[in-house]
Amino acid sequence: MDKYTDLIHQTFDFPTEEFKVENNELLFNGIPLMDIIKQYGTPLKLTYLPKISSQIQKAKTLFRESMEKLDYKGTYTYCYCTKASHFSFVIEEALKNDIHIETSSGYDMQIIRSLYKKGKIDKNTYIVCNGFKRERYRHWISELVNEGFVNCMPILDHLGEIDYYKQHINVKTKLGIRLASDEEPKFEFYTSRLGVRYNDVIDLYEQQIKPDDRFELKMLHYFINTGIKDTSYYWSELSRFVRKYCELKKLCPELDTIDIGGGFPIKTSIQADYDYRYMTEEILRTIKRICEDEGVPEPNIFTEFGIFTVGESGATIYSILDEKLQNDKELWYMIDGSFITNLPDAWALNQRWPLLAVNHWNKEYRKVQLGGMTCDSQDYYNSEMHSYQVFLPKIPKGEPLYIGFFHTGAYQEQLSGYGGIKHCLIPSPQHILIDRDENGALKHWQFAPEQTSESMMRILGYEV
Known part of the structure; x- marks a missing residue:
């Protein structure tokens, strides 16, 4: 039998x-x-x-050790994507590990307020505000920034978004720009509906951000829907993104950070063959090589891990x-x-x-x-x-x-x-x-x- x-x-x-x-x-x-x-x-x-904390520590260790091995000069920051699971017990467990938060909707900002009232975060916590934003979301972001959340960072998703912040934010503000990555070749659409076109990024900075003393462009962000995978598509999009960062860095000295959206995968079978260390080192090598070619310092790196954190x-x-x-x-x-x-x-x-x-x-x-x-x-x-x-x-x-x-x-x-x-x-x-x-x-x-x-x-x- x-x-x-x-x-x-x-x-x-x-x-x-x-x-x-x-x-x-x-x-x-x-x-x-x-x-x-x-x-x-x-x-x-x-x-x-406890699995939530062990996953976070796994990623932080991988990046720390890989940066030391490759003599990578930038820093690493781990963000949790709230959209993967908004439950309080998930986010509060994750926050035990000295991490930061990425949001995607207006109601996320009420979660931020609740976490602040409970002492789970402070006004120095990075809040990376992603997504296409209706007025309610932009309003709550502006409130937090004006109240002194110095690292609440709206990530501009389209050319007109900054107009609202110009009208409603009255303090020094860090900004990011999301680039519209090309989708995987088999996807129904060629380019993501989210983010600013590559060809529009320089003009957005030169005409809308640079002239206003309130705004400081700190981050360039992109997102790969299929996550971090060892495919020609992933490496091509990463290289294209880093080269755009280098081009913008030469015009914008305060720009010093990239956000690699799209996270590590989880095991979907009892045994998986994904090599997390190899992928981490290759990401850092790619960024370091392109920056050396372009003559700019390596950027600080943010990652947004949702599924990897809680799945x-x-x-x-x-x-x-x-x-x-x-x-x-x-x-x-x-x-x-x-x-x-x-x-x-x-x-x-x-x-x-x-x-x-x-x-x-x-x-x-x-x-x-x-x-x-x-x-x-x-x-x-x-x-x-x-x-x-x-x-x-x-x-x-x-x-x-x-x-x-x-x-x-x-x-x-x-x-x-x-x-x-x-x-x-x-x-x-x-x-x-x-x-x-x-x-x-x-x-x-x-x-x-x-x-x-x-x-x-x-x-x-x-x-x-």
Whole structure:
């Protein structure tokens, strides 16, 4: 009999740093998942807070060591992209690691105010204000700058944005400009809708920024939607961007920083082959080489890591409600949740995550399709990153089977509309937070229960 444990050990170099099995039950970062399931039930989302800090420290160490190795003269600053997960427990955990913040909407600025009131940030914290900004966003940025948040930095996204700041900001202000990068060749559009055209950057500085003593251009920013990847497209866009920085630096002495938008990837399979150290060193080498060619000092570097910061801290746990054999060949395991509503990237982007059984590792395995609870035919999951199939243990009679999707901590709640109305009125699952005390012992608590029918009725306008 081929057991599920045999399949995993034959397919991967298992156990890994974060996954291991004891008594045929899965542990995730040392968390005995069956204990969590027994206490809280399923479906559930969990966030393991220490993973957020360890990811930040990993990136900061990589850049520090690589800068020392290459004698890179600029500094490194880590920013967290709030859009990856706006939850207070995520941002407050991240801020324990001496980091800064990147925002993308007006309501982010209210989060900034809340963090300041709680003493989690101060007026020296960098707030890199990105995105195409409606008046509300520009108004709240201007308020913070006028109140003395000296590193609240609007990143100009189009030529007319600075007009508002000229009218409403009355103190010395740091500015950035976002460049409109070309999209990946297979993308539907050639150039990003966000940012200023390369050909317009010099004029924007010379005509709108330089003549006004209030404004100091400090940062040039770009964003690669596909993230930091070892592709000719990525290196071409980075080189093009750095050369534009050098051209502008010769005209604007106070410009000294670049922001490399688009972050490191996370593991989407149990084992990933991404070489973080190689990519970090090659980014620094590329920047250093071009700056030497152009005769300008290497810039300080900001990175904006959202998915990398929070993605691997998350997991989504389901139980298998039942099995159905369709067409005499398709075996369906029906989960007590929905992919469309709980993990929308699985549906919208065909995103894949590490998928493992939580229990019954000693049972025989079989090929299955996973079906969600909505009535939509697209609510399914039937392939893993390392194969075009899904294998899980057979369900013992009278015993539940639990499965986990891992590294689901980024974007899924934001995209699915946390606490709102979802397809077929599938409720938001409960959310469990897990941390460790000063002695390393696990502690966990419920951040939010499963969404109730009463909350849905109120949203929909029904009497409760």
